[in-house]
Amino acid sequence: MITKKDISTKLKENMVNGNKLAMNVFREIKTEIVTFEKNNKCEVTDKQVLKIIEKLKGQHIESRDAFLLAKRLRQFSTEEMIISIFDSILPEDTTVSRDEVAKAIEEIVTEMNAPVQKKDIGAIKKKVEEKFEGRPVNGKDVADIVSFYIKVVYKSGDTVKDSSIPRFLEDNPEFTG
8 A cells, every 4th residue: 555655755756767747746646645634633544645646536537538528639648647657556446346336325225215315415425435444435426326326216216126226327338437
């Protein structure tokens, strides 16, 4: 697992090597760590470092997608390189997959035993994160799955028992992206 010290070491290595792009990525990570520590008035843990890196990677993925839609290929390729740097420092397969998130949401919704509303998304997200402690969960995936599920399943009159999220995702391949 990557630590705060590892980030500082990699930043120094890239400064010496003259790799500006990687240097900027590690500066960005270090800045986020310092901000986190100032805001929370505590030392960052290794798990929190991992979450910070995953959050930053997610932001760059969103930027990359926006640049692609805007047909700004130079910025798109820069974001691709930045994402590859994040991938190189992150442990393999730490992020919870969309299918795992969907199954966890189904269990949580079943336990709630009541129709899910938009206002429940935050509580469901918190429960999903608790379930996968130590592994980053993409909050956007949680919100998207719950929102889409509410829109399709509850609008159609089905109950949770009548329509499972995994089946829902199989029946709606355009959503699983």
